[in-house]
Each structure stands twice: as structure tokens, then as C-alpha cells.
Amino acid sequence: MATSTALVLVSQPTSSALTTAATRAEGYFRAAQAENTRRAYASDWKHFSSWCRAAGQANLPAAPETLVLYLSTLAETAKVSTLTRRISAISQAHQAAGLETPTAHVAVRKLMAGIRRQKGTAQIGKRPLATADLRGLLAPLNTHRMLDVRDRALLLTGFAGAFRRSELVGLDVADVEFNNAGPIVNIRRSKTDQEGQGRRVGLPYGSTPATCPVHSLEAWLAMLGTDEGPLFSGVNRHGQLGKQRLTAQSVALIIKRLAAQAGMEPRDLAGHSLRAGLATAAAAAGVSERAIMAQTGHRSLTTLRKSIREGSLFLENAAAKVGL
Numbered sequence: 001m002a003t004s005t006a007l008v009l010v011s012q013p014t015s016s017a018l019t020t021a022a023t024r025a026e027g028y029f030r031a032a033q034a035e036n037t038r039r040a041y042a043s044d045w046k047h048f049s050s051w052c053r054a055a056g057q058a059n060l061p062a063a064p065e066t067l068v069l070y071l072s073t074l075a076e077t078a079k080v081s082t083l084t085r086r087i088s089a090i091s092q093a094h095q096a097a098g099l100e101t102p103t104a105h106v107a108v109r110k111l112m113a114g115i116r117r118q119k120g121t122a123q124i125g126k127r128p129l130a131t132a133d134l135r136g137l138l139a140p141l142n143t144h145r146m147l148d149v150r151d152r153a154l155l156l157t158g159f160a161g162a163f164r165r166s167e168l169v170g171l172d173v174a175d176v177e178f179n180n181a182g183p184i185v186n187i188r189r190s191k192t193d194q195e196g197q198g199r200r201v202g203l204p205y206g207s208t209p210a211t212c213p214v215h216s217l218e219a220w221l222a223m224l225g226t227d228e229g230p231l232f233s234g235v236n237r238h239g240q241l242g243k244q245r246l247t248a249q250s251v252a253l254i255i256k257r258l259a260a261q262a263g264m265e266p267r268d269l270a271g272h273s274l275r276a277g278l279a280t281a282a283a284a285a286g287v288s289e290r291a292i293m294a295q296t297g298h299r300s301l302t303t304l305r306k307s308i309r310e311g312s313l314f315l316e317n318a319a320a321k322v323g324l
Contacts (some may be wrong), residue, residue, distance in 0.1 A: 012251065041089040042089075044090070048089070050072055054072075057069075061097075062090065064105035064108055065306070066102070067108050071086075071111055074086070080116055087108070087112070090103055097206050117296050128276035129276070134209055137202070137257075138211060141258075143219070149220050150235055153216040154168070154232050154246075155258075155274065156213040156216045156217070160206075160213040162201075162297070163185075164277060169232055169247060170245075171231040173224065173226060173231050175187075175188065175227055181204075183203045197279065252269075279292055291311055
């Protein structure tokens, strides 16, 4: 990407000690952002740089006029959220290089206001996975096949814990502890907890073994037979356990694969469908927002309500109370 912030602050070290300090600072600066964020910014910067080369424009520093042309071209096909992220990446690159960022220019801000007004900013999310849908995905799974045992534990743990994909695949076996009430999962770090304060989430017993988060997790741990390493790893087509933990994208692919097998539309579902599904189902069942937030780890009530809005559409519906 651009010149690193650490090297800007610690330029031209004159001793091995300073060189070590500069390297250490670089690591701390990298840790200030999640890996997914750094990867996305790097991809966005690469896209902008490629466009600038093709258009004969400078990318660093970039003129506000260059950014206006870039965003105007991109707006024909890209979502507003994509444009916003690209702007952030370009701004980060200029700040890291100690340069004035073009993203703050009035022309860029007015352009984005016009794009938002014309295209709208509503995001079309993936469909929450309803409890009945979850049962449908799990029904065909074999209780003795390693891949199926893993998938059942993955889906039920993700749904009952309302975990983000990154939280789910980031779990280690050591992050799960059992007591009489069920397993407690220790989330060491999450999207809204970048400083690693952590939180603990309890997984309750289900009404039937086939959909019980506790029994499914116990079955998977018994099959793993280890006290260390990633909780959810890859399983190859021969039923052999891999050493690498699943990625966030893997969760989405597993859900889509099971949805296709169950006759559902895979395009409607993704990894977030588990988290949104629990929030939606809980809201429809009349669970308080406070209790839902305690399980999901949401810090913003507004953000939570976006997830549970669909589940509440008919819970307290004004039109249902007027005698139609």
C-alpha cells in the first residue's frame, strides 16, 4: 500500500536498537486494524492505483479531481458502501505517507452526497436463517460422518451464540469450557472489541438432540479428540481432518452448500444469516432487546434493531390492531 505509518514516525533509524523499535512500532500499527480491514484496504488501494495508471493520473498524492473522476466512474456499478470503503482506503494511504488527503476536499464530499441521494444508502442484507430453516439444513446430516458432525456443531454454535463469522472461526478448543448449565464460549477478540477485552457467551441445551448446540458441540469435540488448536478446521472429501482453521468465507460456503442440499436458495443466505437469525427469532419470540444484546454482543441498539426488524414486523403490528 503506501509508506507505513511506523516508518513515517521513525524515519531513518541510526542504530540497531532504533531499527528494532521501528519494526516493533510497525507491528503495533498493523495491530490497530483487524486483518480483514487491512486486506480490504489493500485491495481497494490496488484498484484505485490500477485505475490511475490506466487513466494517466497520479495516485499518491492524488488530486481531488482525480478522485472525483474515479468515484464517478465507479458509481455506475458499485454500491455506496463500496465507494465509502474505497475513500477510506485512499485516505489511509495518504495519511500514512504524510500527505494531505484528497478525500476531505469539498468537491469529493459534494459528489458523494449526490451519489448517496441518487443511489440511496439502504443495504440489502442476506436473509436471516429462521429456526425452521436451520432444522431443514441440519435434517440430512449424518451423526457419524465427520464433515456432517462438524457442520452441525458449526451451525448450531454460530446460531445459538449469535457469533460473527470471524468470531466463530477464530475459536480454539481451549476457548470452550463446560459446566452443569452448558458450555461457555470465550470470545477473545471481535469486531467491536479490537483491544481484546473479551466476552463470555453461554450456549443453552436444545429441545432435541438434532438441534441441541450442547450435544452437537460435545459430539464434535469428542471426534476432534484434542484440547488445543482451532475449534473448527477443514475436513477433506475423504473425511480427514485438516490442520488449518476454517476462514470466515468458509462459513458462508458451508451454509450455501447445505441450503442447496435442502432445496433453499443459497444466494439468500450467508455467514451473517446465523447471527441475524438468532436475533430475529429471539425478537419474534418476545425476548427483550437487553437479553438479545447480551447474547449477540451488540453495543448499538440501532444496529441490533436492524437485525431484528424483520422478526418484529408482526410482533406488534399497528395494522393488526385496528380490526381489519
